[in-house]
Amino acid sequence: MSLTVVGSIAFDSVRTPFGERERMLGGTSVHFSLAARFFTEVRPVGPVGDDFGDAELDVLASRGIVVEDIERVAGGKSFFWRGRYEYDLNVAHTEDTQLGVFGDFEPKLSDASKAADVLFLANIQPDLQRRVRAQCTEARFYALDSMNLWIDTARDSLLAAISEVDCVIVNDAEIRQLTGESNLARAARAVMSMGPRAVVAKQGEYGAALFTENGFFALPGFPLEDVADPTGAGDSFAGGFLGSIDSHEGEIDDACLRRAMGYGTVLASFNVEEFGTERVARLTREEIDERFELLREMTNFEVLPASAK
């Protein structure tokens, strides 16, 4: 079992009503990899600049994430994002984005990365997603994320990329925008008609919904009284989701996908408890499994006693 992810490795400066941090380790691949690593071998692919030091690399390497496809570009600068969140943490404002070495990124996959069992094409330009997809031919499950920017500026490429994966994991507003269909169930069916057999609609604090040919499944966000920083929650969700799928030996059926939704929800919930990677970087598998059981009880019509609290 191994999972390859292609996406940003970045520094994030974030301000929320509960604090702020300058140039934290961040980016989709980072949040994704830290989450997925609890379940399987993970190989992030992507460029960083000279400003990305051994300390940053060690956050990943010390968790056993395979960092050999993280390419340090001499003289370059890492992807940088600055954002702030309102008192209502659902409202985020991007204040600065600097692509840095990510602007000229041409993915180069090692043989080991090409041989992944599961591939996640994080939110990058769709033609890049397709070039990675073409190199990675042996996976049993392909998934991609995208965003409004690519729906607006590279729609045809994005549709082609979608047709080449098994699963699309995007925000529900983006599914609506992509399909021009305001009804989510119809919009998800429209995406599935393009090729994927599963659509995951991320819904922020409301949780996430899974559409497959066989049915529908939804989980609420795990209820937390203390949320410090939502940055990377969706990426941690995808990491828990695909990591769980990669660790599953049998058929990737609806039961497997539902369990993966649960792990995605749990990893996202830990992510937001502290800033950046702070919480997930010291998370344990025991904490994950405990919260997974709580989530199962919280969504069960029959109330279990004791630990349901």
Place this chain on the structure above:
Amino acid sequence: MSLTVVGSIAFDSVRTPFGERERMLGGTSVHFSLAARFFTEVRPVGPVGDDFGDAELDVLASRGIVVEDIERVAGGKSFFWRGRYEYDLNVAHTEDTQLGVFGDFEPKLSDASKAADVLFLANIQPDLQRRVRAQCTEARFYALDSMNLWIDTARDSLLAAISEVDCVIVNDAEIRQLTGESNLARAARAVMSMGPRAVVAKQGEYGAALFTENGFFALPGFPLEDVADPTGAGDSFAGGFLGSIDSHEGEIDDACLRRAMGYGTVLASFNVEEFGTERVARLTREEIDERFELLREMTNFEVLPASAK
């Protein structure tokens, strides 16, 4: 078992991208009563005008709803609401509201209505809610709904009303507004600290969440590909929720409340499939139970075969 509801009985003129209707039977008490009647005896209390004819009354009476506390005010006009929904049905615009006889409403409960086992104080002025509450002393479960208008204009009265009920059923934005707390779990706990032992946060298409002393439960909205008119969905939810609770003979524990959340979700889902009361007025208990089972399967981590589709 019997359930008394105090709230509007109205005519609604509604336009959505899928059609429009003039002066349909509507109002909170109407949607609520039609939904709750599948589970228990229901007594709506409230005024109507001369314009409310036998045909309207018969929609309720023919379903076995006890209409003796619907007071026809000679020379008066019924509550009237006109609204339209955008292509995104989550966005509604009120174009006209005429209180009519509801403007001078002073609730008069018959002895039978006073003797209710469950009381629902729908969204009316909080002092009125309290006067009804004071007349109805034998219920084993009291619930209320409210709205931003009363939070802004009658906050102290509303807080007093809340302290006198077991359960608050409101939109999640209103729980946040009421408590000044953007985190929903904290906001719900703040409401519970005022007295209620349960808080239901209605979340529109995302479903609803239940907070109790013992835990948390959430259900997604039932996924529908065809939604015609969201008007009354929240009231149908409350009707299914409290009707189910009233029909429960044992202790009103978390299992009872969770099952009630399921019935609320199911009734709301039928409500929105057609305009106004059209769908629920000809709904059957068999259809309700079938969808309840689907909902249970859709929220279960273990996939059941066959009917999960």
